[in-house]
Amino acid sequence: MSAVQVEGLRKRYGGTEAVRGVGFTVEESEIFALLGPNGAGKTTTLEILEGFRQRDEGFARVLGLDPGSRADSRTLRERIGLVLQDIAIEPYLTVQETVQRNAGYYPHPRGVGEVLELVGLGDKRKDKVRNLSGGQKRRLDLALGVVGRPGLLFLDEPTTGFDPNARRAAWEVVRNLRADGTTILLTTHYMDEAQELADTVAVMAEGEIVATGPPETVGGRASGRAEVAFTLPEGVFADELPLAMAPDENGRVAAEVEDATSALHEITGWALERGLSLEGLTVSRPTLEDVYLSLTRNTAEDGASAAEPVPSQS
Ligand SMILES: Nc1ncnc2c1ncn2[C@@H]1O[C@H](COP(=O)(O)OP(=O)(O)OP(=O)(O)O)[C@@H](O)[C@H]1O
Numbered sequence: 001m002s003a004v005q006v007e008g009l010r011k012r013y014g015g016t017e018a019v020r021g022v023g024f025t026v027e028e029s030e031i032f033a034l035l036g037p038n039g040a041g042k043t044t045t046l047e048i049l050e051g052f053r054q055r056d057e058g059f060a061r062v063l064g065l066d067p068g069s070r071a072d073s074r075t076l077r078e079r080i081g082l083v084l085q086d087i088a089i090e091p092y093l094t095v096q097e098t099v100q101r102n103a104g105y106y107p108h109p110r111g112v113g114e115v116l117e118l119v120g121l122g123d124k125r126k127d128k129v130r131n132l133s134g135g136q137k138r139r140l141d142l143a144l145g146v147v148g149r150p151g152l153l154f155l156d157e158p159t160t161g162f163d164p165n166a167r168r169a170a171w172e173v174v175r176n177l178r179a180d181g182t183t184i185l186l187t188t189h190y191m192d193e194a195q196e197l198a199d200t201v202a203v204m205a206e207g208e209i210v211a212t213g214p215p216e217t218v219g220g221r222a223s224g225r226a227e228v229a230f231t232l233p234e235g236v237f238a239d240e241l242p243l244a245m246a247p248d249e250n251g252r253v254a255a256e257v258e259d260a261t262s263a264l265h266e267i268t269g270w271a272l273e274r275g276l277s278l279e280g281l282t283v284s285r286p287t288l289e290d291v292y293l294s295l296t297r298n299t300a301e302d303g304a305s306a307a308e309p310v311p312s313q314s
Pocket residue numbers: 013016017018036037038039040041042043044045310311312313314
C-alpha cells in the first residue's frame with residue numbers, strides 16, 4: 001500500500017482555485033518533495049492530507065485513512081507527524097519537558113532521550129525553550145514531529161533559516177528517519193535540498209502538478225539539451241570548430257546540444273585528428289533548479305492569473 005494516494009484533488013477559496021485536480025502517490029519509506037512557487041497550492045494540499053482542511057473534490061488516502069473523514073481523523077493524528085512553520089510551544093518549559101509532554105499524546109512514543117539525540121538537542125535538554133536559537137527551535141519542532149513515532153512525517157520547509165551545517169545535520173536526521181521506515185512528505189524552496197534528499201519530487205504551479213519524478217530525471221532533465229564546453233586550444237579560432245561555439249572572455253567555448261553523444265564524437269574526433277587536447281572539457285545537464293525555473297516560468301506565462309507569484313495567506 002502506498003503511504004499517500006491523491007487523485008483529482010480540488011480546493012477553492014472563494015474565487016481562488018488553489019488546488020486544481022492534483023494527483024500523486026507517495027510510496028512507503030520514501031522522501032517525497034513538493035516544490036513550487038509561493039501560492040502554488042502546496043500548503044493547501046498538505047493541509048488537506050493532514051486533515052486540517054476539507055477538500056472540495058477528489059480522492060485522498062493517507063496511511064489508508066481518509067483525511068476528510070471525522071471517523072478516521074483521530075487515528076490519523078496518532079500516525080502522522082507534523083513539522084509546520086511557527087508551531088506554538090510553551091517558552092517557559094525546558095526542551096525535555098516539552099518533548100515529554102508531547103510524547104504523552106501518542107500511544108507508542110519514542111523515548112525522549114532518543115528523540116533529543118536524534119535531532120541534536122541532547123545537550124540542550126535542560127534549557128528553557130525561550131533561550132533556544134532559531135535553528136535550535138526548528139530542531140525542537142522536528143523532535144515534536146517525530147516523538148509519536150509517525151509512519152508519515154510532514155515537513156513544511158524544514159531547513160528555512162538554518163546555517164549550512166545545521167541544514168546538513170537536518171538532512172541526516174531526515175535520512176535516518178527514512179532508514180527507520182518513516183515516509184516523509186516535505187515542501188522546500190531549496191532545490192539543492194530536494195536534490196539531496198528526495199526520492200521523488202513533484203513540481204506544483206498554479207494549483208496543478210506540472211512534473212513528477214526522481215530529481216535526476218524530472219521534467220526531462222536527463223534527456224534534454226546538454227551543454228558541451230572546453231577551453232579553446234591555443235592557435236585555434238572558434239570558427240574552425242566543427243560546431244558553432246562562441247568563446248567567452250576567458251577563452252572558453254560552449255554549445256547547447258540536443259544529442260550530447262554525437263556532439264562529443266564530432267568535437268573529440270576533430271581534436272584528435274589535429275593532435276589537439278581539449279582542456280576542461282565538460283558535458284553538463286540542466287540542474288534541478290534550471291528545470292524547476294523553466295517549468296514554473298512557463299506556467300506563469302501561460303496562465304492568465306499568475307504573472308506574479310501570489311503570496312500565501314495561510
Ligand atoms: N485560508 C485561505 N483563504 C483564502 N485563500 C487562501 C487561503 N490559504 C491559501 N489561499 C490562497 O490559495 C493559493 C495557494 O496557497 P498555498 O498557501 O496553498 O500556497 P503554497 O504553495 O503553500 O505557497 P507558499 O510557498 O507561499 O507557502 C494562494 O493563492 C493563496 O493566496
